[in-house]
Amino acid sequence: MDQVDTSFLQTLVGYGARRVSLAAIASFLPRMAAYELRPVEFSVLSLIHHNPGITSRQLCSVLNIQPPNLVGMLQHYEKKRGLIERRPHPSDGRALGLHLTTAGRQLARKAEHAASQNDAQVTARLSAAERRTLLRLLEKIYL
Amino acid sequence: MDQVDTSFLQTLVGYGARRVSLAAIASFLPRMAAYELRPVEFSVLSLIHHNPGITSRQLCSVLNIQPPNLVGMLQHYEKKRGLIERRPHPSDGRALGLHLTTAGRQLARKAEHAASQNDAQVTARLSAAERRTLLRLLEKIYL
DNA sequence: TATTGTTATACTCTATAACTATA
DNA sequence: TATAGTTATAGAGTATAACAATA
Numbered sequence: 001m002d003q004v005d006t007s008f009l010q011t012l013v014g015y016g017a018r019r020v021s022l023a024a025i026a027s028f029l030p031r032m033a034a035y036e037l038r039p040v041e042f043s044v045l046s047l048i049h050h051n052p053g054i055t056s057r058q059l060c061s062v063l064n065i066q067p068p069n070l071v072g073m074l075q076h077y078e079k080k081r082g083l084i085e086r087r088p089h090p091s092d093g094r095a096l097g098l099h100l101t102t103a104g105r106q107l108a109r110k111a112e113h114a115a116s117q118n119d120a121q122v123t124a125r126l127s128a129a130e131r132r133t134l135l136r137l138l139e140k141i142y143l
Numbered sequence: 144m145d146q147v148d149t150s151f152l153q154t155l156v157g158y159g160a161r162r163v164s165l166a167a168i169a170s171f172l173p174r175m176a177a178y179e180l181r182p183v184e185f186s187v188l189s190l191i192h193h194n195p196g197i198t199s200r201q202l203c204s205v206l207n208i209q210p211p212n213l214v215g216m217l218q219h220y221e222k223k224r225g226l227i228e229r230r231p232h233p234s235d236g237r238a239l240g241l242h243l244t245t246a247g248r249q250l251a252r253k254a255e256h257a258a259s260q261n262d263a264q265v266t267a268r269l270s271a272a273e274r275r276t277l278l279r280l281l282e283k284i285y286l
Numbered sequence: 287t288a289t290t291g292t293t294a295t296a297c298t299c300t301a302t303a304a305c306t307a308t309a
Numbered sequence: 310t311a312t313a314g315t316t317a318t319a320g321a322g323t324a325t326a327a328c329a330a331t332a
Contacts, residue, residue: 014167016281024157138159
């Protein structure tokens with residue numbers, strides 16, 4: 001037994017998506033270490049970047065994460081790294097609107113560029129047309 | 144702010160693959176709870192099913208998991224659930240060949256059927272041709 | 287000297303329960 | 310009463326270091 005038969009698992013989209021996700025994360029981690037951003041942290045920063053004033057509840061809803069797991073991250077970004085500001089929400093006194101500072105915007109831009117480069121590297125075996133098709137088919141499932 | 148702009152993240156295959164993977168796992172868990180199999184456990188059982196005599200080292204290599212994380216799982220399958228047997232490896236005295244028992248084979252067959260049904264449900268919005276294309280493009284990345 | 291399987295352990299990620307302030 | 314944000318905590322899941330037996 002030297003060759004392993006994985007043909008059944010290969011018939012499952014869930015298996016393929018998981019393998020690709022793990023491969024993407026494996027190359028994402030060292031590349032984004034320079035920005036001290038892990039996958040979920042990057043997603044949060046990018047969403048605040050493109051949605052100034054977004055609330056933590058909205059972030060949780062969009063990214064399917066639990067509110068308690070966001071608290072420490074946001075506090076760290078605000079107090080230790082000076083990347084975000086939390087301002088009172090204009091219409092809801094309970095909520096806080098999230099905004100990037102100038103430093104946060106600069107980091108978000110660089111990090112998004114690096115993330116795009118990483119994704120291009122992960123999908124290097126695909127043609128441009130194949131990559132577009134893959135993005136579209138994945139969205140059709142999760143969106 | 145009621146609509147959240149996720150257009151940047153949607154340009155990343157890594158993001159899409161992660162979202163699809165999480166969606167697949169979310170429906171996998173309750174469905175496979177009847178068989179007491181979580182995703183990695185199912186992959187291990189299915190690989191032993193289709194590769195009788197496979198070693199734990201090979202499983203780790205194929206599934207990208209660490210040996211220590213397999214030990215408890217295999218012991219549980221052997222001693223508590225009677226799903227697998229470990230026999231001396233024919234040519235390597237250090238290794239053990241993994242085999243399914245009759246009960247293990249029956250469970251593997253049922254679990255694989257359920258996993259296929261789950262995957263069909265997760266990809267229900269895709270046509271048969273789209274699903275084949277998606278499987279092929281994912282393999283092109285991770286294989 | 288390298289590898290298989292194992293033990294013990296630590297770290298990361300994610301989930302649940304309960305609280306406060308406001309709606 | 311319901312929701313936003315928070316705290317404390319528990320549980321998965323995964324990773325590292327070191328060991329005995331065999332190659």
